[in-house]
Amino acid sequence: MSGEEVTLSEEESHHIVKVLRLPVGSEIELLDGRGGVYRAELLSLGRRVAARIVAPVATAGGAGRQLTVYQAILKGEKMDTVVQKCTELGVSRLVPVRSRRCQGGRDDERDARRLERWRRIGVAACKQCLRPVLMDIAMPLAVADLASHCQAQRRLLFWEEERALHLRGLADWGETASAALFFGPEGGLAGEEVELLRQGGWVTVSLGERILRAETATLGAVAIVQYLLENL
Ligand code: SAM
Numbered sequence: 001m002s003g004e005e006v007t008l009s010e011e012e013s014h015h016i017v018k019v020l021r022l023p024v025g026s027e028i029e030l031l032d033g034r035g036g037v038y039r040a041e042l043l044s045l046g047r048r049v050a051a052r053i054v055a056p057v058a059t060a061g062g063a064g065r066q067l068t069v070y071q072a073i074l075k076g077e078k079m080d081t082v083v084q085k086c087t088e089l090g091v092s093r094l095v096p097v098r099s100r101r102c103q104g105g106r107d108d109e110r111d112a113r114r115l116e117r118w119r120r121i122g123v124a125a126c127k128q129c130l131r132p133v134l135m136d137i138a139m140p141l142a143v144a145d146l147a148s149h150c151q152a153q154r155r156l157l158f159w160e161e162e163r164a165l166h167l168r169g170l171a172d173w174g175e176t177a178s179a180a181l182f183f184g185p186e187g188g189l190a191g192e193e194v195e196l197l198r199q200g201g202w203v204t205v206s207l208g209e210r211i212l213r214a215e216t217a218t219l220g221a222v223a224i225v226q227y228l229l230e231n232l
Pocket of ligand 1: 158159160161182183184185186187188189205206207208209210211212213214215217218
């Protein structure tokens with residue numbers, strides 16, 4: 001790997017040449033998104049920058065215990081914020097979900113465009129927080145597909161109408177090998193969606209009496225659970 005020459009994407013090249021304005025010979029850090037971080041030296045500039053790997057950089061350990069977030073697709077920038085903050089908080093995988101009260105029905109073309117945008121936001125967030133492994137962002141799923149889709153040991157459905165079990169009431173996080181958290185859209189989940197998920201092994205859990213905005217619930221709960229999983 002050291003000594004190997006690499007060619008950067010047009011987007012990364014533009015950032016180096018036009019935004020950072022780095023000269024040939026400068027040293028940069030490259031992330032391969034699969035856990036590898038490398039020091040590299042700029043060999044040539046232009047539409048596609050060339051660099052030579054100098055040496056690997058030690059990174060902060062592995063991904064830790066896996067946390068998957070299933071997020072009912074939120075409107076506009078709120079979903080961008082969830083992608084960015086879940087990346088920073090070390091979420092392993094983000095699965096966008098189309099639920100009954102999400103804006104707009106199934107539209108594969110629009111989903112593909114949005115997925116491309118979310119993945120770009122995820123890469124930028126990875127670079128900013130020096131996260132060596134990209135957060136995986138899956139193609140959007142329907143709620144009905146979720147029951148069979150999730151393999152996590154602990155599956156928590158955050159539901160504002162839950163009165164019996166609070167997140168605080170859950171113990172044994174030390175033995176939790178993997179967890180999945182589900183959050184509804186701005187308009188909440190329909191009753192039959194909650195029932196379907198419960199039948200699929202999801203446990204409804206409360207974050208307290210206040211009704212939180214969708215993005216607040218997600219980011220607050222993810223931060224707490226990542227702390228409990230010792231990923232934060
Ligand atoms: N039914 C809500 C209302 O009347 O405004 C709309 C849903 S809330 C804005 C968006 C999502 O945040 C919910 O689907 C749920 O996943 C989560 N959420 C909000 N407050 C919560 C709470 N106190 N406990 C658990 N989840 C909550």
